[in-house]
Structures are given as structure tokens and as C-alpha cells.
Amino acid sequence: MGKPSPTELDRYVFSRTGAPNEDLLVGPRAAEDAAAIRTAAGTLVVSTDPVSLATESIGRIGVAVASNDVAASGAVPEYLVSTVLLPSRDTDLLDTITNQLDEACARLGMAIVGGHTESVAGLDRPLLSLTCMGYADRFVSTATATPGDRLLLTKAAGIEATAVLASDFRAAIDADDATVERARSFFDELSVLVDATVCAPVATAMHDPTEGGVLGGAVEIARASHVDVVLDGDSIPVRPETRELCAAMDLDPLRVLGSGALLVTVPADAAEDALDALHEEDIEATDIGSVEEVAGDDPAVVRDGRRHTDAIRDGMYVLWE
Structure with missing residues (x-):
């Protein structure tokens, strides 16, 4: 699969x-x-x-x-x-x-x-x-991230996966009804139209992290743009509902269906203004890393000192196999 x-x-x-x-x-x-x-x-x-x-x-x-x-x-x-x-x-x-x-x-x-x-x-x-x-008016590619850029993430990791777990896999999850209902409401946040509209004028690259989640999306930016994407420690936001439901199914929140979030690379001097513009639209947004020259044999996402060069297989797949 x-x-x-x-x-x-x-x-x-x-x-x-x-x-x-x-x-x-x-x-x-x-x-x-x-x-x-x-x-x-x-x-x-x-x-x-x-x-x-x-x-x-x-x-x-x-x-x-x-x-x-x-x-x-x-x-x-x-x-x-x-x-x-x-x-x-x-x-x-x-x-x-x-x-x-x-x-x-x-x-x-x-x-x-x-x-x-x-x-x-x-x-x-x-x-x-x-x-x-x-x-x-201006096509924004996945393949044009530039060394020196900052990597921004809107909303949070695993939004789509959280909603799917709360609906299709409710019977297998031991969580209270209030948590599940909040998780199901994430279906209302799957569109990134406003996120992209705000960021497009300054973005060097944008990518919708679907299969493989935020980590998979970052790897695709790195491979397409032939750069390293270096993530800043634990900066990637994960909502409590996502942590709880993913833990219940033994899933990594960074490697599961991620629609609802948008990965955006912007020049470093435009990052703060881009974050402010997103916040003005009531969109959560976080600076999660940097774009750098390739430091190894292949483009990679660097997280906690480990280089991820291969495509990320989405953790949700095992639930349907």
C-alpha cells in the first residue's frame, strides 16, 4: 500500500x-x-x-x-x-x-x-x-526552497489522521467522548486555502503534507529542491488530541496523514512577517526549521542529528492492511 x-x-x-x-x-x-x-x-x-x-x-x-x-x-x-x-x-x-x-x-x-x-x-x-x-498569478513549486530560508508549518501535525482515527477507528481507541469529538472536529480544518493565500506572495516553496505527514512532506521538499531541511528540536506543534489518539494506535504524529497543515519555506527576513500575517487570520503557525545546503550524499531532513533521505511511509497504512 x-x-x-x-x-x-x-x-x-x-x-x-x-x-x-x-x-x-x-x-x-x-x-x-x-x-x-x-x-x-x-x-x-x-x-x-x-x-x-x-x-x-x-x-x-x-x-x-x-x-x-x-x-x-x-x-x-x-x-x-x-x-x-x-x-x-x-x-x-x-x-x-x-x-x-x-x-x-x-x-x-x-x-x-x-x-x-x-x-x-x-x-x-x-x-x-x-x-x-x-x-x-504566480505558481509556487515544491522544488524552489533555497538555502537560508526558514521552514514554517501552519496549524499542527497529524490533523487529518486525528480526525480519521476519531471516526473510522473510534471502537479501537480508549479515549473519552469529549476528546474524540474534539478530534472529529479537525475535519473542519483540512483546507489550507487561506494559509496558502497568505503565504504565496513571499513563499519560495509550499507543500501540502498528506501521505507521510509533516516528516514526509519535509523530505519531499528536501528531495525536490535538493536541499537539507533541518528541523529545530521539538518545535513541531502536535495537539493533545493527536498525541492521545496516535499513542492509542502506536503511531508517530509526524508520520501520519497531515492534510490541514501547510509547509512553507520563506526567506529568513520574511519569516516573522509571514507568521504575523497568518496569526492575523487566526491560523496557528510555527517556525520549525531551516533550509540549508546539502551536507551529505543526498538531500535530507535532519531531525535530532539523524538524516532522513528516503520517502516516508505513512503510519496509517497499517490500520487498513
Whole structure:
């Protein structure tokens, strides 16, 4: 379960991209979650993502995940194409999913402009594949973090994982109802549209840490930008609900589904103003580290003296295997 290795992606995916197109500004490449296409109306940013592992709030999660990648590229998510595959002709399930898609898109000001819906033999849970599009005045890549930058994190680690644990895995967790309800409310914080809008003018790179969490997202920035990302000790914020639910399932909060947070690199002299601007929007934000020249054989995230160079496998996967 999980993504192919970087070597497999290079061999079987990134080397097979069809015909060249002169209007393609940014195409398929490692750690880049969105494409950028030159159009007469401006730079069109396009991203697609599947969601299959969380069932109770799959529509809400899907919209957040797809739109976050567009927002993290400096664009405003405007359009969504939705493919809904169901394990059976269950109209109640279809009603739940499409209602979630509708409400989540309406809240973000996005239009659902097309898609496909059907029942598919062999599925044991619903599967969504969502494509989001929007225009950017300035495309912000994952691959342009610069030595000397500071690394900022909005909100906290493991927000998405906490909400999924509180909903899909409630029966396996020994926690009081109040804690679980607070954790479930994290579903309302999965969008990073405002976070990205605030940071885009000064960001050198932005990345939505989904699979692999904050640590995985930081590794992807390091690999894409060919830099070291040095984390400052225990500076990464983890909410009490996240600590409790992750501990109950023996999970590392820094290595679990992280939608809802945004990783942003900014020039050092812009970091304080960026944090102030986020706080003015009532968005938690923390300076968690620095971007430096590569000090080893490969780009890495350096945490407590240890160099993390390989892609991070999300700890949540074991719960569905």
C-alpha cells in the first residue's frame, strides 16, 4: 500500500508522459503535486488525487486533498471533476458522498463541473478520484526552497489522521467522548486555502503534507529542491488530541496523514512577517526549521542529528492492511 518508489516513478511514470506541449510549464515530477499550464487566461494549475482509505468523511477529505494541492501551488481552487466508484449500488452511500462533496465545494467556492459515477465489482470500500483546477498569478513549486530560508508549518501535525482515527477507528481507541469529538472536529480544518493565500506572495516553496505527514512532506521538499531541511528540536506543534489518539494506535504524529497543515519555506527576513500575517487570520503557525545546503550524499531532513533521505511511509497504512 502506498506510492511507488522514486525509482519506479522515474522508470514507469515520469518517463512516459505522451506528446510534448510548449504550454506545459510544470509537468509530472517527484514531489510536485500539481501541473502548471500556460493559457490565455493565465497559469492554470491542475491536480488530481484519489481517496479510498477513510470512509466516514471521504467526500470532505477528498475535496480538501485535491484543492489543497492547487492552493499550495499559489492558485485559487475553482473547479472540481469528481469520479465516484462504489462497491455496490448503495444509494444511501452515494447520497452521503455527494452531499459531502457538494457542501465542501460550496464552502470553498468551488464548482463541481463534471465527473463519473458507477458501481465497480471487486471494491470493498468507495473510491474517489478528484481533479481540481484553478488559476495562479504566480505558481509556487515544491522544488524552489533555497538555502537560508526558514521552514514554517501552519496549524499542527497529524490533523487529518486525528480526525480519521476519531471516526473510522473510534471502537479501537480508549479515549473519552469529549476528546474524540474534539478530534472529529479537525475535519473542519483540512483546507489550507487561506494559509496558502497568505503565504504565496513571499513563499519560495509550499507543500501540502498528506501521505507521510509533516516528516514526509519535509523530505519531499528536501528531495525536490535538493536541499537539507533541518528541523529545530521539538518545535513541531502536535495537539493533545493527536498525541492521545496516535499513542492509542502506536503511531508517530509526524508520520501520519497531515492534510490541514501547510509547509512553507520563506526567506529568513520574511519569516516573522509571514507568521504575523497568518496569526492575523487566526491560523496557528510555527517556525520549525531551516533550509540549508546539502551536507551529505543526498538531500535530507535532519531531525535530532539523524538524516532522513528516503520517502516516508505513512503510519496509517497499517490500520487498513
